[in-house]
Amino acid sequence: MRNIIAIADKELRSYFASPIAYIIIGFFALPFGVFFYLYLEAFLRQSMQMAQFGGNLNVNQQVIRLVLQNASVIILFVMPMITMRTYAEEKRSGTIELLLTSPVTDFQIIVGKFLGALGLYIAMLLVTLLYVAILFVYGHPEWRPLVAAYLGLLLMGGAFLSVGLFISSTTNNQIVAGMVSFVVFLLLWIVGWFADSAGATVGPITSYLSITEHFEDFSKGVIDTKHVLYYVSLITFGLFLTAKSVDSERWRG
Amino acid sequence: MIEVQHLTKRYGRVTAVDDVSFRVERGEILGFLGPNGAGKTTTMRILTGYIPASEGRATVAGYDVFDQPIEAKRRTGYLPETPPLYPDMTVREYLDFVARIKGVAAAERRTRVDAVIQRTHIDDMATRHCGKLSKGYRQRVGLAQAILHNPEVLILDEPTAGLDPKQIIETRDLIRGLGGDHTIVLSTHILPEVSQTCQRVVIINKGRVVAVDTPENLTARLQGAETLYVEVDAGGADVPTALTAVPGVTRVAAADTRPGSGAFEVESERGRDVRRELARDIVTRGWGLLELRPMRMSLEEVFLQVTTEEPAAEEAPRA
Ligand SMILES: Nc1ncnc2c1ncn2[C@@H]1O[C@H](COP(=O)(O)OP(=O)(O)OP(=O)(O)O)[C@@H](O)[C@H]1O
Ligand SMILES: [Mg+2]
Numbered sequence: 001m002r003n004i005i006a007i008a009d010k011e012l013r014s015y016f017a018s019p020i021a022y023i024i025i026g027f028f029a030l031p032f033g034v035f036f037y038l039y040l041e042a043f044l045r046q047s048m049q050m051a052q053f054g055g056n057l058n059v060n061q062q063v064i065r066l067v068l069q070n071a072s073v074i075i076l077f078v079m080p081m082i083t084m085r086t087y088a089e090e091k092r093s094g095t096i097e098l099l100l101t102s103p104v105t106d107f108q109i110i111v112g113k114f115l116g117a118l119g120l121y122i123a124m125l126l127v128t129l130l131y132v133a134i135l136f137v138y139g140h141p142e143w144r145p146l147v148a149a150y151l152g153l154l155l156m157g158g159a160f161l162s163v164g165l166f167i168s169s170t171t172n173n174q175i176v177a178g179m180v181s182f183v184v185f186l187l188l189w190i191v192g193w194f195a196d197s198a199g200a201t202v203g204p205i206t207s208y209l210s211i212t213e214h215f216e217d218f219s220k221g222v223i224d225t226k227h228v229l230y231y232v233s234l235i236t237f238g239l240f241l242t243a244k245s246v247d248s249e250r251w252r253g
Numbered sequence: 254m255i256e257v258q259h260l261t262k263r264y265g266r267v268t269a270v271d272d273v274s275f276r277v278e279r280g281e282i283l284g285f286l287g288p289n290g291a292g293k294t295t296t297m298r299i300l301t302g303y304i305p306a307s308e309g310r311a312t313v314a315g316y317d318v319f320d321q322p323i324e325a326k327r328r329t330g331y332l333p334e335t336p337p338l339y340p341d342m343t344v345r346e347y348l349d350f351v352a353r354i355k356g357v358a359a360a361e362r363r364t365r366v367d368a369v370i371q372r373t374h375i376d377d378m379a380t381r382h383c384g385k386l387s388k389g390y391r392q393r394v395g396l397a398q399a400i401l402h403n404p405e406v407l408i409l410d411e412p413t414a415g416l417d418p419k420q421i422i423e424t425r426d427l428i429r430g431l432g433g434d435h436t437i438v439l440s441t442h443i444l445p446e447v448s449q450t451c452q453r454v455v456i457i458n459k460g461r462v463v464a465v466d467t468p469e470n471l472t473a474r475l476q477g478a479e480t481l482y483v484e485v486d487a488g489g490a491d492v493p494t495a496l497t498a499v500p501g502v503t504r505v506a507a508a509d510t511r512p513g514s515g516a517f518e519v520e521s522e523r524g525r526d527v528r529r530e531l532a533r534d535i536v537t538r539g540w541g542l543l544e545l546r547p548m549r550m551s552l553e554e555v556f557l558q559v560t561t562e563e564p565a566a567e568e569a570p571r572a
Contacts, residue, residue, distance in 0.1 A: 006353035010339075017341035098337035098398070101301040102354045103326040250304055 003108040004115065007099075011086070011116020020081070021120055028071075028078045029127045035070045036131045039063045059141040064132065065219045068149050071128065072212050072219075075157055076185050082120055083164025084178035086113050087246075091172035100250070110165070110242050114235075117161045118154075125153060145221020152218020155231035159211055160185055162238025169245040185211075254279045254406060254436040255300065260309035262295050262460075269295040271460035272309070277453075282432040284451030284468075285440035292460040293440035294334050297408050300438070301331040314405050327356060330404035330435075332412055336395025340384025344375060344394055347383050348401060355402035369397040374423065388415040396424065400431065407431065409439040413446060425450050480548040481519045481528065482508060486541035492517060499534050501527040515543065 015021040043062045090096040099109050129150075135141045163184060168177040192210025211234070214227040255277040262270040270292040277283045285293050298304045300311055302322045311318045316325040339347055348366045357365050370379055373393045378386060383394065392415055399407060412428065413421045428450050431437060441447060447454050448468040456464045456471075464471060485492060492515065493505040501521045508516040521527040528545060535542045 003354055003356075006350065010350050013346075014339065014341050093337070093340075094333060094335045095337040095339055097298075097303055097331075097333045098351070099354070101303050101326060101329070101331045101333075102351075103323045103356055104354050105323065 003104040004112045007104070007109055007112025008115035008119065011113050012119040015082075015116070015120045020085075021123070024078055024081050024120065025124050025127055027081070028074055028124045031074050032067070032071055032128050033131060035067050036063075039066050040135075059135055059139050060145045060221060063135065064141065064146060064149060065221075067131075068153065068219045069215070071153065072156060072215050073189070075153070075160065076189055076212075077182070078124070079121075079157065079160040079164055079185060080178045080181035082117050083161055083168050083181060084174045085168070086117060086165055087169040087242075088171050088174040088177040092174070106243055106246050110239055110246070114158075114162060114165055114239060117165065118158060121157045121161065122154070125150060125157075142221075148221045148223045149219050151223065152215050152227070155218075155228065155235075156211060156215050159231045159234040159238070160188075162235040162242075163188070164238075166238050166241040166245060169242045169249070188212075254281070255283075255311070255313055255438065257296070257300070257311045258309055260296065260299060260311060261307050262292070262299060262304070263307045268460055270299070270306075273457065273460070273462050274309075275455050275462065275465055277436055277438060279436055280433045281453060282428065282437045282439070282451045284447035284454040285438060285457065286442065286444065286447050286454055287440075287457040288442055290459075291457045293457060294410055295460075296457070297331070297410050297438070297440060298333075301329055301408050302326055303331075303333075327402075328405045330399035330402065330407045332395045332399040332407075332409045334410045334414075336391045336398070338383035338386075338391055338394060340382065342383055343380050344383060344386070345370070345379045347394065348397060351398045351401055357402050365401060365403070369401050372400070372427065373397040389417060389420050392416055393420070393424075396427070400435075405436060407435050407437045407439075409437065411441055412439055413441070413443065481521070481531065482544065482546050482548045483517045483519050483531065483535075483542075484508075484544035485515045485517075485535055486543055487515055487538075488540070490538075490540070492540075495534070495538065496531065499527060499530050501525045501530065518548065 015024075040063055043059065046062070087096070090099065100106075132141075132146065164177075164181045167181045167184065168174070171177050171180075188209070188211040190210075192213040208230075214230050217224050217227055257276070258274050260270055260273045261268065273292070273296060275283075285296070287293050295304075299306045300313060300318060302318045302325060305319055313325045314328040316328070318325045339350075342350065345366065348369065349362060352362045352365055370376055373396050375390060375393050375397060378390050378394070381390075383391070386394065392412070396409070396412060399409065409428070413424050416424060425446065428437060428439065432450075432452075439446075439450065451468065453465065453467055454471060455462055483496070493507075496502055496505045496517065496519055502519055503522055504520040506518045506520075507514070508518045519527070519531065528547075532542060532545060
């Protein structure tokens, strides 16, 4: 555990030691803010009209849910930037030789790197919580669905990170790692689009594979174990593949 | 302390290390000598558990590097060919991180880091980013990193590469100082380094061990062809022709490029001492014998001989 923390800590520091962390957070927080502003404005306009007719609108459904669904797309673009260096850069610079000759296991290195990346991702999510806090100042959103939505974001991001970590472990070129990750993430996202047109048998499968599809329920404030299980399995699978990749690299030299 | 048995490493069809065996005793400094591509780095990578061997086994401090890698790694310090530094970290941050993954207890970490900073003379650079260090300092930080957890065994891949002459001397002193407490294997293709720092040498070429001995013994053992230094006052006579006629002499060459000089290198058949015959011949010719002494071969020559004497080594690089 001590080794995992040491490596996670080093990863996290290395993000913040270079401009990378700030660029990534900016890349995420700015579009998030724009979406937030647009949906909030639309919501306020609508609720003003509704108030005249005596109706009531739900902030959670009308603002938070829509913003977070859009956020899941931004995440898709940002995640490759977080994971592309993790292994590729260590392999290029030779620092992997330090890690692999230290008394730490592959598992500890992989989990450490994953947690480090997750740490940066959590920092990104914390920044977006500042926006959400505005809602609490001016309104009374429910906090339970909000927690569910953020748990969903965390799990979905974790799944992206774990797949990205694997892709980074297969090359020593971080640009290649970043681009391949982006394409793979994109596929994991758009595969869900074919669900409707794919017919009765293939449809559910493509929809099941889609990484963002499983976020739907979370964004509505529902925690379904089915989706939790999906993300946790994907994370485990990604880390497992990374372990395989690191080990086979060792045998090939 | 280190035991290597029939180690073989193949990369596809390339055999980088071929049936290498040797032992290193506790406290000994072993030199690993060989030209480029000899398999030094590959052997060290196997010893440190970075890559597995294709065949054979190796134990470090009694632990098999393949079956008990964590125990072996705990007792090994390793300076790879390129010092494994993180450019964004300062030297101190870096050493602190290394201390953590090497398992140095939190309470001792600071003192250990300070100690190696002192020992490798990198105090001035402690707050500098690793990416901004000169080659020599990177090498020193790499060395600091290797000795950080006070390992029993040190594996140093070309520890003096890229250092200036003053730093080379400092580093050799440092390594000699570490010997005794630590068991050290260092690789190099700089020959004087071996005779100055190592108690024993493994000469490796094209993946195979060619010789294992002390630097002194190697010099003596491989002194196949005796070379004598002869200086005569011949008054302008043709010395080379005359000396080549002496029985046992195989070759005579001018030892001094200045014309008219009477200094020559005389090579004789392997194991045959021609000093008496040579002296008698010179004196009977009425020349003045100014000097006659055996030339001790430098390790450099030994090395060249070793690597070029192998039948398969016709294109061995001249070091
Ligand atoms: N990862 C690898 N894949 C394929 N071949 C390799 C690999 N690493 C080394 N080799 C080959 O193995 C042989 C030995 O290389 P090694 O790096 O061990 O030599 P060395 O003695 O350290 O040389 P140098 O003095 O140049 O550092 C070389 O022929 C090299 O090309
Ligand atoms: Mg080498």
